Amino acid sequence: MSHHEMSAEEVKKHVRTYMMVFGALLILTGVTVGVFYLELSIAAAVVVALIVASIKGSLVACYFMHLISEKGVLYWILALCALFFIVLLLLPVLTERDSVGVM
Template sequence: MDNLESIQKHIRNYIMVFGALAILTVITVGASYLQVGVVSAIVIAVIIATIKGSLVASIFMHLLSEKKFVYILLGVTALLFLVLMFVTLFTVNDQVGIHVS
């Protein structure tokens, strides 16, 4: 992607992504005023944030056209990240703070 024409095409993409991110931010704020339950609000917010994050990662960080090494590294990172997020599920049966007489 080093030739001038290719770079200019990328610049157009960057501007479009910026517009999309700005619109999605407004949608995120607007959606927070909807009278929905906590779980639905969390799902909506996380979905929009994931779309925004994917745009930043794929276009601004050029992850759409990266080398295999980066994908492997990020794959391992994503797996460990999920472990971190779900490791707290083990606290479901936690008895701390529960007084048994």
């Protein structure tokens, strides 16, 4: 579906969704900070924080940025981007870990 021919009714429905997403984002922000004060082990804290952040990020991308109603081409481009992002995140670290000598 494209937003191009969206009717006023549909937009109103969207607004309700936006408010729900807003609520969810506030709750999840609370969860992130709340979990921090539980003082979990580093590994657990990283996992929880990143999962919560990813959910929040997906909500923003899917609903505020309307990613959920876009077409396939954009998904492919973003998937490519996400893949290179992961490569960029992991390979330097792996290379350092695997290096001979220091570190």
